[in-house]
Amino acid sequence: MADESPASANFSFPGAKVYLDYDIHDPPPIPSSKWTRFVCISDSHATRFAVPxxxxxxxxxxxxxxxxxxDFEVTAEWLRExxxxxxIVIGGNHDFxxxxxxxxxxRNYRRFxxxxxxxxxxxSNLFRGSAAERAGIVYLENERYDFHVRDGGKKWTVYGSPWTPAFGNWAFNYDRGREAEDLISTFPQTDILLTHGPPFHILDKVLTGRHVGCAALSARLPSLRPRLHVFGHIHEDHGAIVREWTAGPDIVRGGDNGVENPSEHTVFVNAANFPLGPRARTSDGQQVPVGGAPFQPVIVDLLD
Ligand SMILES: [Zn+2]
Structure with a gap:
């Protein structure tokens, strides 16, 4: 992979526009009806905030x-509205x-x-029941979902997994290494990938400067090459970057490996909305609210 843009600035390239910095009450318009607008959020932690x-x-x-x-009821009610x-929704390590x-x-509830x-x-019914379904909520737990935004438009495919590397044996935790590889090897190629945590070295830096993302996930990405990979979990590294897949032995097109529609670029979004780190305070020392700039929802427009 090559070419990284700054993680906190808006950027675009043919077929994609990414907005991190915009007026939440007056977001940029969608370019045309041939584009689909994805709004990325994460780590809302039972808090409601403005979403374009x-x-x-x-x-x-x-x-x-x-x-x-x-907590779940607050989130489900907000999503329904x-x-x-x-x-499309997945769980995270807090969602025991x-x-x-x-x-x-x-086996574990007493600890929490x-x-x-x-x-x-x-x-479960809050996210999989009939009220959720009527509101368009699709909960994914190592599942794929295909959908159309417009009649006769592009079929979008998405895969969602709540699992992240072990962190004190919280929910959906795997051990780094074999257990991670076994699970991630089952991820299919899709247009959109949703995971709770980041891949290693991509918007995964904690306050000490360490990269804590999942190495098994980054190793699998050359085969998956989604157009958009959204995650959160590492609140302090909220942002977005694009990576271009360079030609090389790791590039495989079609054929036996199940790669249906590999893309040239992947947009990576750490959509965590829960402020943490130096950016969690404004220049005059105020605490940034959940979902407030610069931790607001990230808009990604993709050309069908
Ligand atoms: Zn979180």
């Missing part, structure tokens, strides 16, 4: 802070009660909720 309209809302997880039913016809697979929450075990079925 668009065709598709993408939420990369950490829907809650404490993973209580009340947002105008986007399609809202969504991690029902293999009885994980049943003492005796106040949350109703996992009611929580």
């Amino acid at each position: 309209d668009g065709d598709v809302l993408l939420h990369s997880g950490d829907l809650t802070y404490y993973s209580t039913f009340g 947002l105008p986007h016809p399609t809202k 009660a969504l991690h029902a697979q293999d009885g994980w929450y049943d 909720h003492d005796e106040d075990k949350q109703d996992v079925e009611a929580i």
Whole structure:
């Protein structure tokens, strides 16, 4: 991979426009009806904030802070009220009660909720039930989803996974190495990839300067090459970059490996809206609210 743009500035290249810095009440117009507007958010942690309209809302997880039913309800109600016809959502490491697979929450809830075990079925229903469906909410847990924004328009494909490298045995945690590789090897090629955490060395820098993203995920990207990869988790490295895939032995087109439609560029968005780090305070020392500039939602317009 080559060529990196600054992570906090708007940028565009043929077929894509990315806005990090814009007026939330007067966002830039969509270029034409041949474009699709994706609005990227993450790590909202049960907080509501202003989100610009668009065709598709993408939420990369950490829907809650404490993973209580009340936290999930705040988020689900907010998502239902947002105008986007399609809202694709994954969980994150904070969303313990969504991690029902293999009885994980049943075995671990006391560490987070003492005796106040949350109703996992009611929580799941907030994102998979009929009210969610009517509001266009699509919850993905290692699942692919295909959709059209316009009749007769492009079919968009998206894959979503809440799993991140281990961090104190929170929800959806894998061990770096073999366990990560086994899971990530099952990710299919899609136009859009949603993960909770970043790949290694891409918008994954914590305050100490260490890169903490997933190496197995970055190793898999040359095969997946989505047009857009949205994540969050590392709040302090909110931003966006584009990487151009250079010719080389890692470039594979079509054929046996299942790569259907590899793109020349991938736009990477760390959409974390929960402010952290030096940018979490304004120049006059005020705390930036959740979803406030420069941690506002990221707009990505893609040409069909
Ligand atoms: Zn978070």
